Amino acid sequence: GQSLEQPSEVTAVEGAIVQINCTYQTSGFYGLSWYQQHDGGAPTFLSYNALDGLEETGRFSSFLSRSDSYGYLLLQELQMKDSASYFCAVLSSGSARQLTFGSGTQLTVLP
């Protein structure tokens, strides 16, 4: 099976940098993905790491260390609109390529 751990809440101020960590235990790992979800909305894809290292997409970056079963999402130049829940998700290596989600981190950005 899969289990993922991430902090439940993070608070930061506008313009700051925040890092959301994710550790995972899995029986079949293909990659780690990150999603953003605003209240009442659908999750939206942010990033994906299949290999070790850092992937940068604008203000958001994601890192993966397969040997440590660890990844993080880095959000820079925080804006109020970044207040949302952030989920890490493991993409399984099975034929169905399922995503298993972590419990989510509620990010609150303060003015």
Place this chain on the structure above:
Amino acid sequence: GAVVSQHPSRVICKSGTSVKIECRSLDFQATTMFWYRQFPKQSLMLMATSNEGSKATYEQGVEKDKFLINHASLTLSTLTVTSAHPEDSSFYICSAGPRGAFYGYTFGSGTRLTVV
């Protein structure tokens, strides 16, 4: 980019009735679609994997006779909640992605089901 359409967005039904939720891939073919359930302030829990032309694969603890999944075409999967009860009230979301390399699955807008 890949677009997934989900309907209805909200539905209120009486206890004991059935509700059908549709999930369509608009600009790509999806041999596999995924159905999730999310309670307030909680994570997305995978309910089942919908496979075009074959039976769905259900996660442990999900009643396949209660949550009927049909994936009759490459662009449409449906989830029917049968004999709904108040405890089935939740946010149901589907997701899918084009075949081939993974670039992130796209989620439908979700269906807020309230059973009264």
